[in-house]
Amino acid sequence: MAHKSPDPDLFYSLYTGIFKPQMIRLAIQIDLFSMLDDDPLSCPELAEACQCHPQGLQSLLDYLVAVQLLNCIQGKYSNTPTSAAFLNRRRKSFAGDWFMVETSPAVWDGFLQALRYGQPAYPIIPFEQDAWLESYRTPRLESSLEMWHAAGIDPMLNIPIRILDIACGCGIKSFALLQTNPSARVVCIDRPEVLDVSTCLAGRMGVRTRSSFRKGDLSTISLGSSEFNAALLGQITYYLTPDQNLELFDRIFTALLPGGLLLIDAAMRMEQPEEASSMIDFLTWASSGGGAYPFDAYKRWLLASGYQMVEQIGSTWLKAVK
Ligand SMILES: C[S@@+](CC[C@H](N)C(=O)[O-])C[C@H]1O[C@@H](n2cnc3c(N)ncnc32)[C@H](O)[C@@H]1O
Numbered sequence: 001m002a003h004k005s006p007d008p009d010l011f012y013s014l015y016t017g018i019f020k021p022q023m024i025r026l027a028i029q030i031d032l033f034s035m036l037d038d039d040p041l042s043c044p045e046l047a048e049a050c051q052c053h054p055q056g057l058q059s060l061l062d063y064l065v066a067v068q069l070l071n072c073i074q075g076k077y078s079n080t081p082t083s084a085a086f087l088n089r090r091r092k093s094f095a096g097d098w099f100m101v102e103t104s105p106a107v108w109d110g111f112l113q114a115l116r117y118g119q120p121a122y123p124i125i126p127f128e129q130d131a132w133l134e135s136y137r138t139p140r141l142e143s144s145l146e147m148w149h150a151a152g153i154d155p156m157l158n159i160p161i162r163i164l165d166i167a168c169g170c171g172i173k174s175f176a177l178l179q180t181n182p183s184a185r186v187v188c189i190d191r192p193e194v195l196d197v198s199t200c201l202a203g204r205m206g207v208r209t210r211s212s213f214r215k216g217d218l219s220t221i222s223l224g225s226s227e228f229n230a231a232l233l234g235q236i237t238y239y240l241t242p243d244q245n246l247e248l249f250d251r252i253f254t255a256l257l258p259g260g261l262l263l264i265d266a267a268m269r270m271e272q273p274e275e276a277s278s279m280i281d282f283l284t285w286a287s288s289g290g291g292a293y294p295f296d297a298y299k300r301w302l303l304a305s306g307y308q309m310v311e312q313i314g315s316t317w318l319k320a321v322k
Pocket residue numbers: 127128131134166167168169170171173189190191194216217218219233234235236239265
């Protein structure tokens with residue numbers, strides 16, 4: 001709704017959200033959470049370990065308790081389960097670099113350059129750390145089953161089905177289906193460091209023996225010919241340019257069996273501007289020349305690659321049949 005007078009509260013709300021990530025950046029930069037890997041420590045002990053001034057550190061510690069990244073019992077601080085898993089550098093599941101990249105002034109300067117000159121910034125993104133985070137998001141199990149169901153693959157049916165999950169990340173979307181259909185198998189493709197995460201999650205979810213892993217770049221790796229009943233492109237097409245998508249859709253067409261299904265999960269631009277998809281549209285364009293393409297663009301590209309029955313089956317899901 002258009003306001004008729006200036007709104008200072010709107011102005012404050014536009015920038016104050018930045019304070020929280022900046023405070024957490026400071027804690028990551030002094031490696032605070034890694035210092036709490038063993039025993040709880042007091043503020044003076046942490047000040048020494050992190051080489052900080054105790055007075056400033058005391059305020060930061062209080063803030064981190066308030067935002068649930070630290071516990072404090074009788075003046076001794078310890079990590080919460082979230083900071084222990086994702087902000088302690090000594091854990092495999094450390095995701096602090098992901099946090100630093102997403103909030104990095106240098107990365108946002110790169111986006112400014114992209115905005116001025118139209119060249120993507122190509123920041124180095126530690127996708128394996130995002131995969132660790134995603135591998136702990138259990139609500140995604142249910143939404144993944146909903147996605148397969150909407151695509152016409154009933155997760156409850158015990159039928160042999162071979163899936164190709166390209167840019168699989170932690171793999172949770174395919175593993176959810178493998179858990180409910182004991183005859184389903186998946187081939188996961190991603191970068192080697194990300195496949196460490198998906199291999200680990202396949203073990204945790206009890207589907208390791210029906211999952212195989214191929215490391216490589218999706219633009220060059222062989223996808224085979226007439227091998228798969230379904231292929232999944234989850235949250236990857238918006239990082240790719242239109243030409244890269246077209247080329248990938250062609251190769252997936254060859255990899256699918258006749259009647260096979262391509263399922264795409266991606267934010268799509270709406271007719272009316274909307275906060276989440278327009279932000280993804282800008283960020284993916286500025287980082288790699290991609291975009292939150294509208295359904296009509298996908299439909300055009302997929303029909304050009306020979307697919308039929310291209311249908312939008314959810315706000316972020318679409319399917320096409322070979
Ligand atoms: C946002 S994650 C999506 C993960 C998963 N498919 C999902 O839907 O949650 C994007 C994934 O694409 C992978 N990726 C990006 N570019 C790639 C490339 N050129 N080759 C292989 N994997 C790539 C990243 O490593 C990352 O795991």
